[in-house]
Amino acid sequence: MKKICFVLLVGLIFFSVLSFSEGTVKIGVALPMTGGIASFGQMVYQGIEIANQMFPTVLGMKVELILADNRSDKTEAANVVSRLINLNGVVGILGEVASSNTLAGGAVAEKAGIPLLSPASTNPLVTQGKKFVSRVCFIDPFQGHVAAIFALNNLKAKTAAVFTDVAQDYSVGLSNFFVKDFTAGGGTVYKEYYQSGDQDFSAQLTDALSHNPDVIYISGYYPEIALMAKQARQLGYTGPFLAGDGAEAPELIKIGGSAVNGLYYTSHFNADHPATKMGQEFVAKYEALYHTSPSALAALGFDTYLVMLNAIERAGSTDPAKINAAIRSTKNFEGATGYITIGDDGNAVKSAVINEVVNSQFTYVTTINP
Amino acid sequence: MNALIQNFFNSLALGGLYALIAVGYTMVYGILRLINFAHGDIFMMGTYFAFYAITLLLLPWWLGFLFAIFITGLLGYSIEKIAYRPLRNAPRISSLITAIGMSFFLESFAVVVFGGIPKSFNVYPKMFSDVIIIGKTRIPVLTFITIIVTVLLFLFLWWLLYKTKTGLAMRAISVDIPTTSLMGANVNNVISITFIVGSSFAAVAGILWAMKYPQVQPYMGFTPGLKAFVAAVIGGIGSIQGAIVGGFLLGFLEIMLVGFFPNLAGYRDVFAYVTLVIILMFRPTGIFKIYSEQKV
Numbered sequence: 001m002k003k004i005c006f007v008l009l010v011g012l013i014f015f016s017v018l019s020f021s022e023g024t025v026k027i028g029v030a031l032p033m034t035g036g037i038a039s040f041g042q043m044v045y046q047g048i049e050i051a052n053q054m055f056p057t058v059l060g061m062k063v064e065l066i067l068a069d070n071r072s073d074k075t076e077a078a079n080v081v082s083r084l085i086n087l088n089g090v091v092g093i094l095g096e097v098a099s100s101n102t103l104a105g106g107a108v109a110e111k112a113g114i115p116l117l118s119p120a121s122t123n124p125l126v127t128q129g130k131k132f133v134s135r136v137c138f139i140d141p142f143q144g145h146v147a148a149i150f151a152l153n154n155l156k157a158k159t160a161a162v163f164t165d166v167a168q169d170y171s172v173g174l175s176n177f178f179v180k181d182f183t184a185g186g187g188t189v190y191k192e193y194y195q196s197g198d199q200d201f202s203a204q205l206t207d208a209l210s211h212n213p214d215v216i217y218i219s220g221y222y223p224e225i226a227l228m229a230k231q232a233r234q235l236g237y238t239g240p241f242l243a244g245d246g247a248e249a250p251e252l253i254k255i256g257g258s259a260v261n262g263l264y265y266t267s268h269f270n271a272d273h274p275a276t277k278m279g280q281e282f283v284a285k286y287e288a289l290y291h292t293s294p295s296a297l298a299a300l301g302f303d304t305y306l307v308m309l310n311a312i313e314r315a316g317s318t319d320p321a322k323i324n325a326a327i328r329s330t331k332n333f334e335g336a337t338g339y340i341t342i343g344d345d346g347n348a349v350k351s352a353v354i355n356e357v358v359n360s361q362f363t364y365v366t367t368i369n370p
Numbered sequence: 371m372n373a374l375i376q377n378f379f380n381s382l383a384l385g386g387l388y389a390l391i392a393v394g395y396t397m398v399y400g401i402l403r404l405i406n407f408a409h410g411d412i413f414m415m416g417t418y419f420a421f422y423a424i425t426l427l428l429l430p431w432w433l434g435f436l437f438a439i440f441i442t443g444l445l446g447y448s449i450e451k452i453a454y455r456p457l458r459n460a461p462r463i464s465s466l467i468t469a470i471g472m473s474f475f476l477e478s479f480a481v482v483v484f485g486g487i488p489k490s491f492n493v494y495p496k497m498f499s500d501v502i503i504i505g506k507t508r509i510p511v512l513t514f515i516t517i518i519v520t521v522l523l524f525l526f527l528w529w530l531l532y533k534t535k536t537g538l539a540m541r542a543i544s545v546d547i548p549t550t551s552l553m554g555a556n557v558n559n560v561i562s563i564t565f566i567v568g569s570s571f572a573a574v575a576g577i578l579w580a581m582k583y584p585q586v587q588p589y590m591g592f593t594p595g596l597k598a599f600v601a602a603v604i605g606g607i608g609s610i611q612g613a614i615v616g617g618f619l620l621g622f623l624e625i626m627l628v629g630f631f632p633n634l635a636g637y638r639d640v641f642a643y644v645t646l647v648i649i650l651m652f653r654p655t656g657i658f659k660i661y662s663e664q665k666v
Contacts, residue, residue: 034486035589042487071486166636193636197593199583202380203628204635210373223488227583234501235376236508254490255585 024064025318027308028084030095030105030116035072036196036223039249040097040297044119047294047301047336048094050285055305058312066090070101077101081108081116090114091318092311094304097297098221099123099170106133115324117308119300120268122245123173127346132320134327134346136303136335138370140170143244143266144177146352146368147217150264151242152185154366157214159188160242163204163228165220167196174219174244182217194224201228205235215239221246225263226256233259240264248296253360263357268337269296270353270364275338278306282336295362296337296353303335307342372506377629379509383582385621386516390523390575391598392605392613394568400544400608401564403462407469408449409572410595411476414588416442416573417491417580418484424493431494439573446569447562455558480588488587491580498581516578520614523571527610536563544608593639600646606656615657620645 029048031041045067052065066088068080077096084090085108093109093116096102102121109116110132118126118135122143127133151157162179165171179189190211192204205228208216216232218225218241225247232241241263248267252260271293274280282302286294294302310333311326312318330342338350351369355362391413398406420438423429429437453472457465500511531537539555540563551557579594580586597620605616623645628635649656 034481036488036587038486038488038587069486164636192632193634195636195639198638199579199593200380200384200625202383203377203625204632206373206376206380207629207632223585227585230584234499234508234510236501236503251488251490251585254492255488257490257492257584 024062025058025312026064026066026088026090027305028081028088028090028093028095029065029067030070030077030080030084030093031067032072032097032101033067033069037072037098037221037249039222039251040120041069041072043249043295043297044095044097044301044304046286046290047119047282047298047303048305050282050289050298051302051305051309054285055309058309059316059318061318063309070096070105072098072101074100074104078104078108081105082112085109085112085114091320092117092308092323094301094308095119096121098168099126099173100168102126102133102135103169106130109133113324114320115308115311115327117304117327119304120245120297121170123169124347125169125173130346132324134324134342134348136307136337136340136342136348137245137268137300138350138352139347140174140244141177142370143352144174144179144219145181146266146354147178147242147244148181148185148187149368150266150354150366151182151215151217152187155215155240155242155264157187157240159190159211159213159215161190161192161208161211161213161216163192163194163201163208163216163218163220165196165224166193168220170244170246171219171221175217178217178219194220194228196221196224198224199227201231202235205232205237209235209237213239215242217242219244219246222249222252223255226252226254226260229256229263230259245296248355248362250295253357253362258360260357261359264365265355267296267353267355268350269294269299270355270362271295271299273353273364273367274336275351275367276334276336278334279336279338293362299336303337303340306335307333307340373629375507377625379507379513381622381625382618383510383513383516383621384625385618386513386520387575387579387582387594387617388598388601388620389520389614389617390516390571390578391594392602392617393523393527393610394572394575395599395602396605396607396610396613397564397568399602400610401540401561402454402458402465404454404465405469405599405607406568407466407595408453408472408476409568410591410593410598411473411480412442412446412449412569412591413572413576413579413595414480414586414591415445415476416569416576417586417590418480419573420577420580421489421491421493421586434493435577438577439570442573442576443566443570446565446572449569450562450565455561477588477592484588486588488585488590491584491586494581510582512578512582516582519574519578523574524610524614527567530567531610536560540564597639597642600642603646603656604649606658609656609658612656612658619657 315322423434601616605612
């Protein structure tokens, strides 16, 4: 009996030592996997998974991804971040797509001192005054500027109807930046408002179309953009739409159908024109796996994982504060969406791509540098 | 002026849909004094059934729609039997909590089984998305269909309530369940029929809704359900006419508010709920209740 106990004890010690040395690095992934903008979460996660397959280890340890679904909901966004930190004990978090959700989740991460790296939240407030929240994408003052310049110069628009989703910080911010630069360039705007989850835009569109705008700028997310485009076409609008990076999802085309042809949007990436060698590699891997071209969000998801991993490597430890410092000193890191430099303010400076929906395909138009 | 006419038709289209959903709320409330919070989710299930009947079972669209309406009726029947019947004599708050639980269950069920990503409801013939142009006003064909369907279903309901034995029993139950039972009516059957009819209406509304706003997702029933509930209360919950009038009224309020005050468009939901509060404060029985005893 004693012998068996001894063997068991030795086995146990041996096992625990073994599992200790083969420890994992836990990285949380907080994304909208269901709900209104589920498509965003799914695309980002595809990118993260591909990056994880290509680079499964860091500091000799296996990376363990823990996925948490925020159901496209602000309250839930804060909840999942605190769950990842307190329950799962992650050393860093990738995620939150919508700016409003990242604001909610970021506040929790900030308090706990765990770095949170957002793939696609472009609102400037997301990182403002935060030490632990950073991102791998450009911010909205730039995105709005690009859209305004494009509307004035390329679309030759003089009047624009601007639709703002009042429930989304992203949309409110982006609309303001667009309006500022569009009016500074001599354009006239008519403002219209809606709210995430709205499905009927007939009244706003009727009002907007009574001004005969040259372009309709919608700064929200794809579910509403698709429905709005459809209703605008039914009300007789034949001109172009212009949107932000919130437009890009396969559902835009699936739901919007032929109505979204002629929709331009500012984005981070185009699979036909990857900016780096890593981008080409990513596109090849993605196409082999999913038999379709990757979206900007998949590429950004891929990049968040890479930047996080690179930061852990440079920090040489899994101490969250050190990882955070390393994230914020990322310099010219080669990601799929371009060379990423993250400043001390947590923001990345990158060029923007303009795409257009042509015959129900996302098509590359041009690249605009900061 | 043109915008006003355009908005008039926009309101009719939206109001008709609210009215159809509100009828289901009001029928159940009229009989059981139960606010069936799962109604919005039954509406959502109806659209998914239609979607899968056409894409998966490859039924022609009209058969797929009929199939979905039938299955949704069955769903309503089972929900009543499983979740509400055992609690019929329990305090009302218990049934209310069960209804909310049922709502969450259906939403989560849809997320797990159908997936959380919105699906495109492009399963109906093209003619439904045509637009009729009169002068400068553009009216989608669907608006007419919605109004015609609403009127037909209202007539059907009127016939059911006032020309059939079942309807007589329904009206009797709404006054007093034990006495009706003593008169020889099968209360359980009548309540089941109410749920089947109410849920089928939700499916019809769901299909029309999805044709107008062609995306189907698990949480799509929440807002329309809540709005229809507001419509039912505005009209006088328990009254069929009230639900129809309330639905159209809410549709008009929402669209005209945005039409006249475009700056407030982002807060149109708030106005729907504020209207509810005002109605509850000054006329808690709604518009119709006071004139009629014709509760369902």
